[in-house]
Amino acid sequence: MLGRLIRHFIRLPLQLLRQTLKQVTFSKPPVLSNSLPVAGLDESHAHTVLSALRQAARSPEEVELSDLWLATLQLAQIASDRLLRDLKSVDRTLSFWRTRQKQGQHLAFMLLGQGPISFVKDVGRLVSRQHSQRKLTASDKIERRVIVLRSLRSTLTEALAAVHTEAGTLYLRGTRQRRGATNATAGTSNLEPRLFVQAKRAIMLTNACIAETFDGLAAKVVEVIGASETARIQAADALVRDAAVLHALGPTASRRMFTVDSEQHLVEAGAAASSSSQPRAPTEEDIPVGSISGSIGRAAAALGIELPEGKGLSANTALSQAASISARQRRLVRLPHWVRMPSRYQQYWVRYSVATAVALWTSLFLYKHSRLAGSRDLEVWTRNAVDVVIASYQEHVIKPLATLRDELFKTFRERRSIVSSDEFEADKASLQRMLADFEADYLKAHKGHQPQIGAPPAEPAAGDAGQQVAALPGMEFMMQCYEDELKKPIRNLVNGQLARSLLIQVQKLKVDTESAMLEMDQILKANELSIALVAAVPAFLVAGATLVLVWRWLTPSPPNRSWEALPCRMAMVELERAILALLEDGSAENQGMLVYRLALVYEEAYSLFRRFDTSSGPSEWPNLRQDLIELASPLHKQKLRTSKRMMRVYTIFKF
Structure with a gap:
C-alpha cells in the first residue's frame, strides 16, 4: 500500500504535465454517450430524418412538427436510458442472488453475510423465538428474492421493449425514398404530405407509449415490492406467468389516446364538420400541432422531467441533452433493503471485524x-x-x-599449487636422461643385443600428461629389459640391471604422481569456482528479485487487452442467446432482454475502444458501432446472422 502511494505521488506531476501538453497541442474530440441509441436512431439516422422534415416543411406548423419529432426522440432516448440503468441494477442483483442460491451454505450467508445490523436482528428473532410464526428457511428467503427480482426484471424488459418498439416508428420510412428519388420535384410532391402524416402518427404513438408505460411501470413496481410478503410472492408469480401484459397494454392504450385526441380535435372543429354533408372519420392529417405538444407534455410528466425549450436544434445537440438529462434523473425502481445486494463490507464484515480487532490489539501492544x-x-x-x-x-x-x-x-x-609445473618438467627430464643412459649402458654391456619388444602401444591423446609419461622414449626398452632380468632375479640383482630398472621405475612413479597432482589441482580450482557460485545463489536471487520489483514499480506492465475484453465477449454471448430466445418466443420480455443485452455489449465495447483505441490509424469501432445500432433497429430482421458475423470478424470478440 505504501509503495503504491509513493508511486502515485511520483507519477502525478508527470501525468499532469502530459495532460496539460495534450490539452494545449491537441483538440479534444467530442465524447459521445455510451448508451445505446433508442431503436437504433443514432446521430446519423436522426440527422437524416430531421433534415428531410425541415427541407420538406412549407409552413410554420410543419417546421414546428420537425422540432416536436426531435423532442419525441429525446423523450424516447431518456426513457430508454433510465430503463436500461434500472434494468442493469436489477439484473446485477438477480445474478448475485442466483449465484448465492447455487453455491449453498444459505444459512451461514443469511446470518453472517448481510452486515452486523442484520446479524443482531436475526439473533434477536432467534432469542425471542419470533421465527416460529413464519417458518421460512434461508433457502426460502433467497428464493423469494430471486422471484421478486425476476418479476421486476420482467416488468422492466417489457417496458423497454414497448418503448423501443414504438420509437421505431420515428424512422419515417419515406425519408429513404426521398433520399433515393432521382427527380427532386416529383419526389417531394408525392412524399411530403405522407411524410408529415407519418411524423404525426409516430410522435403521438411514441409519446402515448412512454406515458402509459411509465405510469403502468410505477404501479407494477408498487405491486411487486410494496405489498406484504405473501402478496409480494403472489404478485411476483403472476408477473412471471403473464409476461405479455405490459406489451398488450402499451399499443392498445396508445391507439386509444390517439383516437381521443382526434375526437377532441373534431369537437373543436365542429363548424367545419357540420357544414360537410357527409361527415368523415377522424384521420391522422386532422391532428393539430397543439395536440401533439400536449402528448409530449404528458410523456415528459410521466418521466418526471422538463425538456429545455429549443428550436432548430441539431440532432447531436438534442441527443447530448437527452444523455445529460437521463444521467441526472433518479432511479425508477428503488429496491427495498431486504432485496438489495449486500455490499462488500456487509458480506465480509466478520473478517473486517477480526482484522480491526487484531489491529487494535497490535496498537495497544506497541503502545505498552x-x-x-x-x-x-x-x-x-x-x-x-x-x-x-x-x-x-x-x-x-x-x-x-x-x-x-x-x-x-x-x-x-x-593460489599456490601442491606441485609446480617446473618441478614436473625437471623430474620428467631427469627420467628421460635415466632411460637414455640405461639403454646405452645395456647395449654396451650386451654388445648390441636388444631384448624382444612387443607391439607398439597406441598414440596417447594430446594433453594427457600420464600417457605422455608412459610413452617416453626408452621406457618400453627399459621395461622389456626389466622383464628379462626378472627371469633370474637373484643373479641379476647382483650382476644385472634389475636394481637400476627398479630405481628408474620409482622415478617414473614420482613423475606420474606429479602429473596426477597437476590434473587434480585444475579440478579443485574448477570445483572451488562452482562452490562459490552455488553459495552466491541466494545473493543472486535477492538481487534479481529486487531489480524485478523496482522495474515493475517504475515501469508497470501494459494491460492485457484480451483479459480486458472478456466482459465484452461474454456480453456478446448473452446477446446471441437472447436472439435465439427471441426467435423461439417473440414475447415482450424476450424483446426487452435483447435490447438490454445489446446495450451491455455497446457499453462494454465503447468503454474498451475509448481506453485502448487511441491511435490515429484505422479502427474497428465505427463498423462495430454501426452493426450494434442496426441490431437495435426494429427494421433489422437478420439479427442472428449479423451477430455471428460480428463474432467472426471483429478481433474484440476473439482470444
Whole structure:
C-alpha cells in the first residue's frame, strides 16, 4: 500500500504535465454517450430524418412538427436510458442472488453475510423465538428474492421493449425514398404530405407509449415490492406467468389516446364538420400541432422531467441533452433493503471485524512497549531485528559475492599449487636422461643385443600428461629389459640391471604422481569456482528479485487487452442467446432482454475502444458501432446472422 502511494505521488506531476501538453497541442474530440441509441436512431439516422422534415416543411406548423419529432426522440432516448440503468441494477442483483442460491451454505450467508445490523436482528428473532410464526428457511428467503427480482426484471424488459418498439416508428420510412428519388420535384410532391402524416402518427404513438408505460411501470413496481410478503410472492408469480401484459397494454392504450385526441380535435372543429354533408372519420392529417405538444407534455410528466425549450436544434445537440438529462434523473425502481445486494463490507464484515480487532490489539501492544508508556522494549526489539537482518544479509549476500569475486580475480591467479609445473618438467627430464643412459649402458654391456619388444602401444591423446609419461622414449626398452632380468632375479640383482630398472621405475612413479597432482589441482580450482557460485545463489536471487520489483514499480506492465475484453465477449454471448430466445418466443420480455443485452455489449465495447483505441490509424469501432445500432433497429430482421458475423470478424470478440 505504501509503495503504491509513493508511486502515485511520483507519477502525478508527470501525468499532469502530459495532460496539460495534450490539452494545449491537441483538440479534444467530442465524447459521445455510451448508451445505446433508442431503436437504433443514432446521430446519423436522426440527422437524416430531421433534415428531410425541415427541407420538406412549407409552413410554420410543419417546421414546428420537425422540432416536436426531435423532442419525441429525446423523450424516447431518456426513457430508454433510465430503463436500461434500472434494468442493469436489477439484473446485477438477480445474478448475485442466483449465484448465492447455487453455491449453498444459505444459512451461514443469511446470518453472517448481510452486515452486523442484520446479524443482531436475526439473533434477536432467534432469542425471542419470533421465527416460529413464519417458518421460512434461508433457502426460502433467497428464493423469494430471486422471484421478486425476476418479476421486476420482467416488468422492466417489457417496458423497454414497448418503448423501443414504438420509437421505431420515428424512422419515417419515406425519408429513404426521398433520399433515393432521382427527380427532386416529383419526389417531394408525392412524399411530403405522407411524410408529415407519418411524423404525426409516430410522435403521438411514441409519446402515448412512454406515458402509459411509465405510469403502468410505477404501479407494477408498487405491486411487486410494496405489498406484504405473501402478496409480494403472489404478485411476483403472476408477473412471471403473464409476461405479455405490459406489451398488450402499451399499443392498445396508445391507439386509444390517439383516437381521443382526434375526437377532441373534431369537437373543436365542429363548424367545419357540420357544414360537410357527409361527415368523415377522424384521420391522422386532422391532428393539430397543439395536440401533439400536449402528448409530449404528458410523456415528459410521466418521466418526471422538463425538456429545455429549443428550436432548430441539431440532432447531436438534442441527443447530448437527452444523455445529460437521463444521467441526472433518479432511479425508477428503488429496491427495498431486504432485496438489495449486500455490499462488500456487509458480506465480509466478520473478517473486517477480526482484522480491526487484531489491529487494535497490535496498537495497544506497541503502545505498552513503546517509549510513550516508559518502556524501551520496542527499541531493543528493533535493534535486535536490524542486527539479525544485517548479519543475515552480510552472511548470505555480501560474503558469497566477495568469495566469488576473490575466486575469479585473485585465488584463480595467486593460489599456490601442491606441485609446480617446473618441478614436473625437471623430474620428467631427469627420467628421460635415466632411460637414455640405461639403454646405452645395456647395449654396451650386451654388445648390441636388444631384448624382444612387443607391439607398439597406441598414440596417447594430446594433453594427457600420464600417457605422455608412459610413452617416453626408452621406457618400453627399459621395461622389456626389466622383464628379462626378472627371469633370474637373484643373479641379476647382483650382476644385472634389475636394481637400476627398479630405481628408474620409482622415478617414473614420482613423475606420474606429479602429473596426477597437476590434473587434480585444475579440478579443485574448477570445483572451488562452482562452490562459490552455488553459495552466491541466494545473493543472486535477492538481487534479481529486487531489480524485478523496482522495474515493475517504475515501469508497470501494459494491460492485457484480451483479459480486458472478456466482459465484452461474454456480453456478446448473452446477446446471441437472447436472439435465439427471441426467435423461439417473440414475447415482450424476450424483446426487452435483447435490447438490454445489446446495450451491455455497446457499453462494454465503447468503454474498451475509448481506453485502448487511441491511435490515429484505422479502427474497428465505427463498423462495430454501426452493426450494434442496426441490431437495435426494429427494421433489422437478420439479427442472428449479423451477430455471428460480428463474432467472426471483429478481433474484440476473439482470444
